Amino acid sequence: MEEENTLAVLGRRFPGRVREVLVSPGDEVAEINRQDLLEVVDFLKSAPQDFSMLLDLTCVDYAPGKPRFEMVYHFFSLSRLRRLRLKVRLDEAETRVASLTSLWKNADWLEREVFDLFGVVFDGHPYLRRLFMYDGFEGHPLRKDYPLRRRQPRIRMRD
Amino acid sequence: MAEIKKKHPPAGQFITTQFNSLLGWARKYSLFHYPFVTACCGMEYMSAACAHFDIDRFGAGWTRFSPRQSDMLLVVGTVTQKLAPALRTVYDQMTEPKWVIAFGTCTVSGGIYDNYAVVQGIDQIIPVDIYIPGCPPRPEMVLDGLLKLQDKIQHQEQDWRWKKKIP
Numbered sequence: 001m002e003e004e005n006t007l008a009v010l011g012r013r014f015p016g017r018v019r020e021v022l023v024s025p026g027d028e029v030a031e032i033n034r035q036d037l038l039e040v041v042d043f044l045k046s047a048p049q050d051f052s053m054l055l056d057l058t059c060v061d062y063a064p065g066k067p068r069f070e071m072v073y074h075f076f077s078l079s080r081l082r083r084l085r086l087k088v089r090l091d092e093a094e095t096r097v098a099s100l101t102s103l104w105k106n107a108d109w110l111e112r113e114v115f116d117l118f119g120v121v122f123d124g125h126p127y128l129r130r131l132f133m134y135d136g137f138e139g140h141p142l143r144k145d146y147p148l149r150r151r152q153p154r155i156r157m158r159d
Numbered sequence: 160m161a162e163i164k165k166k167h168p169p170a171g172q173f174i175t176t177q178f179n180s181l182l183g184w185a186r187k188y189s190l191f192h193y194p195f196v197t198a199c200c201g202m203e204y205m206s207a208a209c210a211h212f213d214i215d216r217f218g219a220g221w222t223r224f225s226p227r228q229s230d231m232l233l234v235v236g237t238v239t240q241k242l243a244p245a246l247r248t249v250y251d252q253m254t255e256p257k258w259v260i261a262f263g264t265c266t267v268s269g270g271i272y273d274n275y276a277v278v279q280g281i282d283q284i285i286p287v288d289i290y291i292p293g294c295p296p297r298p299e300m301v302l303d304g305l306l307k308l309q310d311k312i313q314h315q316e317q318d319w320r321w322k323k324k325i326p
Contacts, residue, residue: 132241132276133241133276134240134241141274141275141276146275148274149273150275151240151275151279152240152275153240153243153278153283154240154241154243154244155243155244155247155284157283157284158282158283158284158285158286
């Protein structure tokens with residue numbers, strides 16, 4: 001029997017709250033609201049969906065589009081060998097989203113990376129601190145409004 | 160007549176030179192290098208250092224992993240702003256006389272990484288003697304750069320301890 005696609009299951013479980021973006025075998029993409037994130041991923045992680053693996057978590061800056069930011073989560077089910085991509089749009093006025101560290105341990109550093117480079121704040125993260133850039137670095141370098149040639153050297157440069 | 164011959168050594172057993180060039184000759188063939196390897200250029204450095212290209216043929220085969228024991232600093236690979244203080248410290252810890260080779264385009268000018276994270280050429284941090292461009296440079300280019308450094312050492316004004324002014 002053909003396995004039912006995850007988007008259909010999600011649509012039934014969360015009626016009206018899941019927007020389908022794209023469906024193709026093994027490559028399903030859904031968009032949800034910010035406040036629904038923890039509820040949806042909790043459902044996805046538990047059986048029978050069993051998306052036990054968080055492959056990646058990243059952010060996109062669509063400036064000057066509105067809403068400006070988009071969080072992208074990649075999940076993988078080891079038992080069903082399925083992928084799912086989840087998207088959450090974030091408005092510039094409130095770049096906050098729930099942290100997934102309570103469900104996936106590897107979300108820790110991934111979220112710190114996104115916080116470092118995009119300035120998205122993760123509510124519930126145990127230790128939200130810069131991951132790549134050094135102490136004293138100002139701004140978030142992967143934001144579209146970070147000046148291209150702006151340098152912030154740690155030591156004095158030679159002439 | 161026999162007595163005169165005893166006083167002068169036979170021809171071919173001695174040479175005359177200047178102390179400066181003698182010191183240069185000694186220094187250029189005994190370079191202890193410190194590899195400051197951060198990125199993909201490291202593979203070419205390993206290739207140049209190992210048996211195929213064998214940097215030891217030119218007297219620079221002795222790799223030291225302490226800057227205090229080395230006199231040639233090989234900066235191999237991208238240097239980020241975050242790493243810059245470490246490179247400066249390594250350079251400061253080397254004893255005189257010391258020379259620096261910028262190995263690869265990233266160290267020469269920042270290369271393709273014209274962005275917030277990368278130092279646009281290590282000569283913004285430390286003085287550089289020889290620039291070896293290439294992404295990455297072939298081992299032949301590295302050896303050519305080394306020969307040019309040796310030439311520079313041979314012809315530069317040598318600095319030695321008892322010549323320095325005591326303040």
